[in-house]
Amino acid sequence: MTIAPAQAPVRVEGLHLIRHGASGPEDLVTDLSFDLPRGSALALVGESGSGKSLSALAIMGLLPQGVQVAGGTVSLFGQDSSRLSKRDWRRLRGTRLAMIFQDPMTSLDPCFKVGAQIVETILAHEDISRADARARAIELLEQVQIPDPQARLHAYPHELSGGLRQRVMIAAALALRPEILIADEPTTALDVTTQAAIVSLVDDLRRDLDLGVLWITHDLGVVSQLADRVAVLYAGEMVECATKDEIFAAPRHPYTVGLIDSARVREPGIPFGLIKGSVPEPGAWPTGCRFAPRCPIAQDACATHPLASAGEEHMTRCHFPGKAVLQ
Numbered sequence: 146m147t148i149a150p151a152q153a154p155v156r157v158e159g160l161h162l163i164r165h166g167a168s169g170p171e172d173l174v175t176d177l178s179f180d181l182p183r184g185s186a187l188a189l190v191g192e193s194g195s196g197k198s199l200s201a202l203a204i205m206g207l208l209p210q211g212v213q214v215a216g217g218t219v220s221l222f223g224q225d226s227s228r229l230s231k232r233d234w235r236r237l238r239g240t241r242l243a244m245i246f247q248d249p250m251t252s253l254d255p256c257f258k259v260g261a262q263i264v265e266t267i268l269a270h271e272d273i274s275r276a277d278a279r280a281r282a283i284e285l286l287e288q289v290q291i292p293d294p295q296a297r298l299h300a301y302p303h304e305l306s307g308g309l310r311q312r313v314m315i316a317a318a319l320a321l322r323p324e325i326l327i328a329d330e331p332t333t334a335l336d337v338t339t340q341a342a343i344v345s346l347v348d349d350l351r352r353d354l355d356l357g358v359l360w361i362t363h364d365l366g367v368v369s370q371l372a373d374r375v376a377v378l379y380a381g382e383m384v385e386c387a388t389k390d391e392i393f394a395a396p397r398h399p400y401t402v403g404l405i406d407s408a409r410v411r412e413p414g415i416p417f418g419l420i421k422g423s424v425p426e427p428g429a430w431p432t433g434c435r436f437a438p439r440c441p442i443a444q445d446a447c448a449t450h451p452l453a454s455a456g457e458e459h460m461t462r463c464h465f466p467g468k469a470v471l472q
């Protein structure tokens with residue numbers, strides 16, 4: 146008897162997000178599919194406006210006003226997320242699914258001491274004493290390597306450095322022992338050394354806690370440090386997805402090749418962006434391959450929109466995969 150592999154806690158299938166523009170609905174994200182198993186780290190990379198944050202927010206059930214799911218499904222722990230009630234979502238967020246952002250003040254309240262914020266989060270969800278919740282808060286601050294955690298419990302967020310605030314935000318996100326952590330560029334505003342320390346911390350936590358991590362970034366240096374799989378987004382769609390080793394050694398999509406080439410000639414920690422031109426705005430995507438206006442090897446066939454290669458470990462969306470090569 147063969148046993149089917151368990152479904153990943155996060156499964157995105159054919160996700161389609163739209164907004165309503167002046168001349169009707171506009172696609173923002175189309176045909177997005179990926180799995181996020183526990184203990185794994187998937188990096189979502191792509192230029193500004195490619196749809197990374199909206200995809201993450203769709204998983205969290207936190208899409209901003211004006212953006213809607215027009216198709217596809219997000220399954221969370223085996224359940225179709227479109228069927229979850231508000232109560233289900235409240236239970237899920239924090240407890241099984243947590244998210245951290247670039248600005249820690251999106252998650253931390255400036256008016257409360259950091260210890261109180263973590264303790265109240267625990268008490269709101271778990272039936273334990275305040276003393277136990279406080280002990281757990283100290284343990285969490287230790288886990289994210291905050292020096293002198295007892296004293297730091299009494300600090301207000303503004304009294305901490307940027308790096309410490311990010312660590313507190315991670316501690317707060319982990320307070321309820323989630324299985325999945327979604328990180329939307331949480332280190333972009335930090336200096337390179339602090340950024341590397343935070344990335345390495347999350348990598349350790351992933352191993353120790355068997356966390357599934359979805360990490361959104363512009364920085365291929367972060368990708369190489371953290372990810373085991375990489376998904377490259379361009380103009381609202383995934384154009385390539387493979388293991389990190391495959392992506393860096395043998396990228397197949399011309400856009401990925403361009404990203405890696407750009408990153409090579411820049412300092413580590415500096416975002417990519419040397420590919421000529423920019424990502425077209427939603428509503429202005431070419432009907433054929435969306436990358437065609439910037440692609441160095443575009444041909445007539447590229448006037449037809451390429452489909453994602455199906456059933457392969459190394460997915461590409463290009464009529465000529467592997468034709469553009471790293472110099």
Ligand SMILES: Nc1ncnc2c1ncn2[C@@H]1O[C@H](COP(=O)(O)OP(=O)(O)OP(=O)(O)O)[C@@H](O)[C@H]1O
Binds near residue numbers: 191194195
């Ligand atoms: N609330 C909104 N209403 C309408 N359009 C939106 C909204 N939020 C984002 N968009 C549009 O959706 C597209 C994708 O946005 P998203 O924020 O997901 O990009 P991103 O890849 O995260 O970019 P960045 O790297 O700059 O954070 C962009 O064109 C953006 O202008």
Ligand code: SF4
Binds near residue numbers: 436466
């Ligand atoms: S489909 Fe054509 S235009 Fe698009 S990336 Fe591939 S080669 Fe370039």
Ligand SMILES: [Mg+2]
Binds near residue numbers: 197198199329
């Ligand atoms: Mg974003």
